[in-house]
Amino acid sequence: MTAIEKIMPISTVEHNAIVSAQGDITIAYEASLPEIFTLSDRDYEAYHQTLIKAIKLLPVNSIFHKQDWFTETSYKANFETEDNSFLSRSSERFFNERPYLDHRCYIFLTKKPKDRKLSSSVYSNILRKSIVPQQTVNPVLFNDFLDSAGQFERILKDSGFITLRRLTDEELAGTGNRPGIIEKYCFLQKEGEKTIRDVHIKDELRIGEAHCKLFTLSDAEDLPALCGSRINYDKYSTDRTKFSIGFASPLGQLLPCNHVYNQYVFIEDAPKTLKRLEAKKLRLQSLSSYSRENAISRDATNDFLNEAIGQQRLPVKAHFNVLAWSEDEAEIKDLKNKVSSALAQMDATPKEETDGAPQIWWSGLPGNQADFPMNDTFDTFLEQASCFLNLETNYRSSISPFGIRFGDRLSGRPVHTDISDEPIKLGYTTNRNKFIIGPSGSGKSFFTNHMVRSYYEQGTHVVLVDVGHSYKGLCDLVGGYYFTYSEKDPIKFNPFYLTDGDVLDTEKKESIKTLLLALWKKDDEPFTRSEYVALSNALTLYYQHLDAHSEIFPCFNSFYDYLMEHYMQVLENGKVKEKDFDIGNFLYVLNPYYKGGEYDYLLNATENLDLLNERFIVFELDAVKDHPILFPVVTIIIMEVFISKMRKLKGIRKMILLEEAWKAIAKEGMAEYLKYLFKTVRKFFGEAIVVTQEIEDIISSPIVKQAIVNNSDCKILLDQSKYQNKFDAIQELLGLTDKEKAQVLSMNKANDPKRKYKEVFISLGGQYSKVYRTEVSLEEYLAYTTEESEKMKVQQYSEKYGSIQKGIAVLASELRNQNS
Ligand SMILES: Nc1ncnc2c1ncn2[C@@H]1O[C@H](COP(=O)(O)OP(=O)(O)O)[C@@H](O)[C@H]1O
Ligand SMILES: [Mg+2]
Known part of the structure; x- marks a missing residue:
């Protein structure tokens, strides 16, 4: 047996580079790729072109090697945090040990010395007993190479698709207690593992207990006839939409087994390559009359040469392989099926390497790329070769501490997602408002239960207005305030009364004015500027009047009295015309709220609901949802409670969520108020959320559309398969892109039948959109269910x-x- 150090082809690791015994220099990056299922066709094309541009910058005699690791891992729950709630703990237990494929991506750039002998499979250094003496590196060449690498790095970074981090000496070579990338590759160590294993290369490649299978794309014949930057993902596509994934994704995130996907592009002297091929062509030509095969091969070479010259393409050599492994004998047979079916999706056929496997594996060792057996490469162009690069990674969690737990689409692995603050920070959105739409039963309330619970547990003050009893369970669980409207126990409120901490500033006045206008005006009746001014004056004078008469209690009744007894006179003195402010009409319309009127209790409470310190409040309005006056007025009152709360709680996050209730105020021409709410909320660290199932309601009212849709940067859609046929209207209303449409219609199309969950689509300002799982523990389910x-x-x-x-x-x- 040979000790691995003896044949280790690495001479030294220094200056964050690996130097091989032959004098090849390799630098390495850890790359962070875009998340799978988030790119559009156009993104794929741009991304592909970026890679081509970057690789083209590498000097002759260099190697681009991308190594994507996909390892079976499981989610490790955190049971340490003490302050977790009952439901959070249940969620940790539920997801503990959830298997998923962890992904890491490394990019190695290798520069060979000028006169280096090319390697082939008969001459691989894995077969040697010891390695030739070291060669020294020319510092000028090293710096030139670093310059090209720097440009390569910049192009990729500037594209916004990839970020790169150069690996340091320690990360390459490891330290006393942490293995470096070289060692990790040798022993196929998962993240955090340190086990050193025996490597067997006779009969099969076996590393410790892991039986390895190596599948290669090293022959032009095995390659697909057509390649591109993307392909359709059938599982998520519909009759109307094509869902895009990267061309090589079937070999990446979508190949469900332990594997490393190695992608090589060898950059050689292009004119020399063309000359070589030209010579090959002539030789093939002379043989073509003997064998038809040669004729075909000659044609292929001819085409290749024509393309190289005609389209200015860079001829390169390339090689791709998948190293898959398993410790489970039974699973090993399955590996081949998995890889074959992955390649079939790309229209390629895998070749299983047996004898050559160890050499190919060995040259994937970081720093040893230049020892790649060149007889296992094929001639192609950079454009084509780049199609085989894996472009994506799995879902990432937000960096922000604030967020909700969702699951990634493939495994359900928890991802922590901030859809309020981080998108603003990243410039995707300018407000936190959300618009949620989905047909009945699609999971809107379930989703919102999950969302408000997460927000509540992170300190948010939550006000919910519901008409379907969907939040009772959660409210009880968190010990919130549950208010059910009934004739016997109606809501009472007093917008004029200033409680502790309330001041009569412009904001407060503004909110009273908006409330009065909303109560006064009907559907298609806009208010005029003069009406607005008149009401504004009335309020100011009313409060001055109160100051002078401390015996008067501020409430709607005394305001009404004031209007009748004093303000009428004021208007007359100022000669305000009826058409400018019809006070008679105002008093008439608002009379039901005045002493003795049908709704005189609504605005004349002697003490206000003190909801300032209640963090979780549900108003259940089922009993009045068909009442033409009470429903809208009560809804507005609640909003008013929320707004006044909002103004007092500085620096605390607040949320108001309206389930269908917004319809009441939309219909009654009170939409101005809605608009006011949506706009104001932003200034006070708040968010307004509207939940609806009927698109028509929104389309039919332009003001609502403007108030809600245009002021909600976050759009959340539940399953729309019921609406497939009228989805165009939804798409237009929400301004969704075609990519977003494809994402929306892909929801719940390929769910894991073994698990109970639904998917949800979230778009942030149209700039960033993703479909997640809303998968929860049984305890959470029981708290949220609406069945x-x-x-x-x-x-x-x-x-x-x-x-x-x-x-x-x-x-x-x-x-x-x-x-x-
Ligand atoms: N993410 C989910 N996971 C599991 N079950 C769900 C999920 N979403 C919805 N459901 C089930 O579907 C039912 C209906 O969902 P619900 O949220 O009430 O729909 P909507 O509010 O859109 O009418 C829920 O009671 C629950 O049983
Ligand atoms: Mg519902």
Whole structure:
């Protein structure tokens, strides 16, 4: 047996570069790629062109080697944090050990010394007993190479698709207790692993217990007839939409086994290559009369030469291989099937390497790329070769500490996602408002339950207005304030009364004015400037009047009194014409809210709901949802409560969510108020969220469209397959791109049948969009569910065991036992 150090072809690692025994210099980067399922056709093309441009900058005699590692890993839950809630803990337990493919991408750039002997499979250094003495590196050449590498790096970084981080000596060679990338490759170590294994290269390539299979694309014959930057992903495509993934993604993130995908481009002297091929062509020509095969080969070479010259393409040599491994005997047979079917998607055929496998594997060793057996490469152009580069990685979590837990589409692995602050920071959005749309049963309420819970647990003040009893469970669980509107217990409120901490500033006045206008004006009746000014004056004078008469209690009644007794006179003195402000009409329309009127309780509360310190409030308006006056007025009152709360809680995140309730105010021409809310909320670290199932409601009212859609930078869509036929209208309304359309229509098309979840589409300012899983633990499910029978069961258990938390805990464990 040979000790691996003896044949190690590496001479030294210094200046963040690896120098091989032959004097080849290799530098390495860890690359961070775009997330899978997020790029458009145009992105793929631009990205592809960027790679070509970058690789073209590399000098002659250099090697571009991209090495993508995909290792089977499982999610490690964090049970340490003490302050986790019951549901958060249940989520950690649920996702603990969830398997997924971890991805790392490295890019190696190697420069060979000028006169280096080319390697071939009979001369690979893995077969040698010891390595020839070291060669020294010319510092001028080294610096020139670094210059080209720097340009290469800049092109990629500037494109915005890839970020690169140069690996340091320690990351390359390792330290006493942390393996470097060289060692990791030798022993196929997963992230964080340090095991040193035996490497067997006789009969098969075996590293420790892992049986390795090597599949190559090293022969032009095995390659697809056509290649490009992207292909269709059938699972997510529909009759109307084509879903794009990178051309090589089937060999990357989508190949579900431990594997390393090695991608090589060898840059040689282009004129020399063409000359070589020209010579080959002539030789082939002379043989062509004997064998038809030679004639075909000659034609191919001819085409190649024509393309090189005609289209100014860079001829290169290329090689691609997938090294897949498993420690499980049974799985090994399956590896070939998996790789073959992946390649079939690209229309290529894999060749399983047996005898040559060790050499090919060995030359993938960081720093040893120049020892690649060149007989295993094929002639092509950089444009074509670049199609085989893996372009994507899996979903990344937000860096921001704030966010929601979603799952990635392929495995459900938890991803922490900030859809409020980070998008603003990154310039994707300018507000935090959200617009949620999906047909009935598509999971809107379930999703919003999950979202508001996450926000609540991170300190947000939440106000929900609902008409479907969808938030009772969650409200009970977090000990929130649940208000059900009923005739016996109507909402009472007083917009004129200033509670502690309230000041009568412009904002406050503005909000009272908007409220009064909303109560006054009907559907298609806009208010005029003079009406606005008149009301504004009325308010100012009313408060001056209050200052002078401390015995008067501020409320709607006394305001109404003031208008009748004093303001009428003021208007007359100032000779305000009726057409400028019809005070008679105003008093008439608002009369029901005045003493003795039908709704006189609404605006004359003697003490305001003190909701300032309630962090979770649900207003359930089911009982009045068909009432033409109460529903809109109550909704506006609630918004007013929220707005005044918002103004007082500085530096604290707030959220108001309206489930269908916005319709009440949209219809009644109170949409101005909605617009006001959406705009104001932004200034106070707040967000307004509207949930709806009917697109028509929104299209039919331009002001609503403007107020809600145009002021919500975050668009959230649930399953739209029901609306496939009218999706164009939705697309237009929301201004979705074709890529976003394809993403939306791909939702829930290929869900894992073994798991219970739904997908959700989230677009941030049209600049960044993704589909996630909303997958939750059983405990979370029971807290969020809107199914009547399940809700009843939770309620029964809650009563029986004393609290909803205990009820859910017992019910969840019973259900789990039933299933196992
Ligand atoms: N992400 C999800 N995971 C599991 N079940 C879900 C999910 N979303 C919705 N459901 C199921 O679908 C039902 C209906 O969802 P719901 O949110 O009430 O729909 P909507 O509000 O759009 O009418 C829920 O009660 C739940 O059983
Ligand atoms: Mg609902």
